[in-house]
Amino acid sequence: MEQSALGERRQPAVFITGAGGEVGHGLISSFSDERRPDIVATDLRELDHKSREKCAATYLADVCDRDALDRILSMYQVKEMFHLAAVLSTRAEFAPEIAHQVNVNGTVNILQIAAEQGRMYGEPVKVVFPSSIAAYGFGSLAQKKEVGSVTEYEHCKPSTMYGCNKLYCEHLGRYYAHSYRQLATDSVQGEDKNRGVVDFRCVRYPGLISAETVPTGGTSDFVPEMIHAAARGEKYKCFVREDTRIPFMTMPEAIDATLQLAAAPREELTQIVYNISSFSPSAGEVAELVKQYFPKANISFEPDERRQAIVDSWPEALDCSVATNDWGFAPKYTLEQAFEEYLIPRITKQYESKA
Numbered sequence: 001m002e003q004s005a006l007g008e009r010r011q012p013a014v015f016i017t018g019a020g021g022e023v024g025h026g027l028i029s030s031f032s033d034e035r036r037p038d039i040v041a042t043d044l045r046e047l048d049h050k051s052r053e054k055c056a057a058t059y060l061a062d063v064c065d066r067d068a069l070d071r072i073l074s075m076y077q078v079k080e081m082f083h084l085a086a087v088l089s090t091r092a093e094f095a096p097e098i099a100h101q102v103n104v105n106g107t108v109n110i111l112q113i114a115a116e117q118g119r120m121y122g123e124p125v126k127v128v129f130p131s132s133i134a135a136y137g138f139g140s141l142a143q144k145k146e147v148g149s150v151t152e153y154e155h156c157k158p159s160t161m162y163g164c165n166k167l168y169c170e171h172l173g174r175y176y177a178h179s180y181r182q183l184a185t186d187s188v189q190g191e192d193k194n195r196g197v198v199d200f201r202c203v204r205y206p207g208l209i210s211a212e213t214v215p216t217g218g219t220s221d222f223v224p225e226m227i228h229a230a231a232r233g234e235k236y237k238c239f240v241r242e243d244t245r246i247p248f249m250t251m252p253e254a255i256d257a258t259l260q261l262a263a264a265p266r267e268e269l270t271q272i273v274y275n276i277s278s279f280s281p282s283a284g285e286v287a288e289l290v291k292q293y294f295p296k297a298n299i300s301f302e303p304d305e306r307r308q309a310i311v312d313s314w315p316e317a318l319d320c321s322v323a324t325n326d327w328g329f330a331p332k333y334t335l336e337q338a339f340e341e342y343l344i345p346r347i348t349k350q351y352e353s354k355a
């Protein structure tokens with residue numbers, strides 16, 4: 001573990017777990033172009049140089065290791081936490097108990113630390129948590145097609161360990177925000193010191209598409225994989241059918257929305273969980289667009305029955321109207337604009353500079 005650059009004083013901090021992943025990378029780079037004196041980032045793996053430069057301190061730490069988290073956070077007054085560390089959907093189906101350990105027990109650690117710090121300093125600690133469309137679950141493809149767009153609290157019967165973990169963590173967040181230790185003696189006598197110490201905010205992401213990074217371990221990865229493979233001049237075997245449709249958005253839109261939710265006045269938030277997404281193309285529609293930009297793209301559809309079943313249990317589209325009403329969420333791109341204005345210019349530049 002690296003020594004804190006800030007010494008023993010308790011410095012105000014924005015704490016990020018899973019900071020070395022795709023979302024963490026985007027989040028840290030969008031915070032500012034300069035080193036932020038308050039970003040404390042952790043992951044199991046070393047962050048890249050660019051991300052490290054923007055943080056006050058970075059640490060290697062397992063989110064399941066409460067002692068390690070306590071040692072790090074004893075040096076900081078945590079104001080805000082972005083809890084990104086997770087085992088994603090595909091990986092979780094190979095090691096469900098490990099996924100549960102990381103995704104659920106890791107989240108309990110974070111919520112408990114937030115509650116302790118909130119009580120200690122007498123001000124709420126904001127915990128921003130990314131959930132996923134994996135929290136949904138349709139019993140059949142016919143039902144998914146019939147329903148179309150879904151609000152946050154319907155059809156939540158996940159069929160994956162990852163989806164179960166995410167849905168349960170959303171509920172845990174609500175519990176820590178509203179009901180934590182509700183019968184404890186320090187709650188029933190006089191002032192309730194536990195109420196409101198955790199300000200939990202959850203954004204339910206669709207599949208995310210980044211021009212900078214290629215995802216690993218997710219079941220919505222077929223779209224970003226398809227685009228990056230074409231840009232590298234490689235063949236791509238898509239693991240779902242052409243007519244498979246789920247919601248997506250670009251990584252910068254997801255990061256902007258996450259920061260927008262984090263900054264929203266608490267009293268204006270009517271829900272704990274908010275859907276966000278920008279477009280809902282079929283895999284075939286994405287492939288067609290990829291071929292317009294990369295005419296030599298070699299994309300075939302060879303569905304993997306079991307991964308297909310997981311994607312078929314996720315909704316076609318998300319109703320994001322509550323996010324729009326409560327904190328002004330608005331998608332920036334259509335699929336076509338995302339290609340033209342963000343993905344193609346950035347991806348082309350990235351692979352040209354590596355050539």
Ligand SMILES: NC(=O)c1ccc[n+]([C@@H]2O[C@H](COP(=O)([O-])OP(=O)(O)OC[C@H]3O[C@@H](n4cnc5c(N)ncnc54)[C@H](O)[C@@H]3O)[C@@H](O)[C@H]2O)c1
Binds near residue numbers: 023087
């Ligand atoms: N990328 C997407 O399409 C997507 C969609 C929906 C939700 N999300 C959620 O967003 C968050 C970030 O996802 P991402 O795309 O950056 O994933 P990622 O796999 O790129 O990053 C996750 C990071 O968590 C770290 N990690 C895993 N186990 C850990 C542990 N025990 N302790 C500490 N760190 C650990 C990994 O090393 C990795 O750097 C996750 O919670 C994920 O569930 C992502």
